[in-house]
Amino acid sequence: GQSLEQPSEVTAVEGAIVQINCTYQTSGFYGLSWYQQHDGGAPTFLSYNALDGLEETGRFSSFLSRSDSYGYLLLQELQMKDSASYFCAVDGSNTGKLIFGQGTTLQVKP
């Protein structure tokens, strides 16, 4: 089976940096994705890591360590609009099965 763990809530102030961790257990592994979801909305894709290392996309970066079964999403220069839920997701099979974590609610305060 597959399981993912991420913190349920994180709070940070505007302009700060926050890191959201994700650990996973899977029988197979092809990559780790991150998604953002605002209240009442659809999840939107942020990033994907298939190999170890850091991927940067603007204010957001994502890191993967396959040997540690661990990844994180780093959000810099936080803005109020970054308040949302963030989900990690594992692609653990070659059939395209994508399993999501429970999500981390990020609250950005002024």
Add this chain to the structure above:
Amino acid sequence: NAGVTQTPKFQVLKTGQSMTLQCAQDMNHNSMYWYRQDPGMGLRLIYYSASEGTTDKGEVPNGYNVSRLNKREFSLRLESAAPSQTSVYFCAHRVRERAGELFFGEGSRLTVL
């Protein structure tokens, strides 16, 4: 809408009724998915289809059936709805070349009384 159309957007059912959620994508992608999301919870995979003519069970398939009618359409059917199936249902599709990236529809909000 990320090239995904879900219908209906809202539905109220009585226990035991049946219904079908429709999903269509206009981006010619192979893989399509159905997830459910309960309040304060993550997305749980119900069924997915890696290509036209194939479907596979996800994490929570019980009580649901799916049909991959053609490359564009992937429907989810509740044969006998139960209150535990009250949820928001999201359809998604994926481009194989950009692995890990799903495009989600706006969701279908289902209440079973």
